[in-house]
Amino acid sequence: MVTYSPIVTDDDLVFKALADPTRRILLDLLFQRDGRTLKDLESGLEMTRFGVMKHLKILEDAGLVVTRRSGREKLHFLNPVPIRMIHDRWIDKYREREVSALIALKAELEEKDRS
Amino acid sequence: MVTYSPIVTDDDLVFKALADPTRRILLDLLFQRDGRTLKDLESGLEMTRFGVMKHLKILEDAGLVVTRRSGREKLHFLNPVPIRMIHDRWIDKYREREVSALIALKAELEEKDRS
């Protein structure tokens, strides 16, 4: 039998978790490559291990990061579900197309700007 | 000539703005119905006018809310672009389908649960 881990994400925990730049960098790192250890993540940041650990705990409590133990290591994975739920809260199906198009347009204009 | 207001949203301002529950309720209110005044929004919250105003300023600085003056009133509108950009930061095109499907599945299971 398959059990699904609590996708149930308390709103507040998710948004509070995303509010810190260090934690967003951690998500970026996990977006690049999943399954990293604390040591690994720590090395990319100018902060003590304790700081990083605290941040990872907050991300985990929010459900943005899920973990798996492997021996004495703890592997971290990005869970995109809460992110999508933020999106769905304020962007309905009809607006989605417009917004994406607008962002694409903006990117295009900025591209032209650079050349 | 048309000038586009700064869609350029400093990351940090957006995430910090979203971190507060009152501000998320304000976005919910504007998602329901756009073009509200401060007075209007204030009446839906248990907080002084000053508190609400401060929150609206933070949302506006983040680009999540755009405003237009009309006489002595200030009308507030929800801008979904920054929300979509959060989404795009951690959910790539390929993952998008999976994640949406997973959320739909979850909603379906919860629906069954209730019946």
Added chain:
DNA sequence: TTGACAGGTGACTAAATGGTCACCTATAGT
């Protein structure tokens, strides 16, 4: 033109948050 109304500012307090450290537990490898 005067009074009511919508919005705005700067200062202040209480609470929450980020970061560090001393100290602890568990696993790996020799």
Added chain:
DNA sequence: ACTATAGGTGACCATTTAGTCACCTGTCAA
């Protein structure tokens, strides 16, 4: 066995943030 390594906890301090208030500006309508 024992030493190095990966991870974990609770207390602590500095900074940031939410909320309120006294006071101010601009617009509407009788």
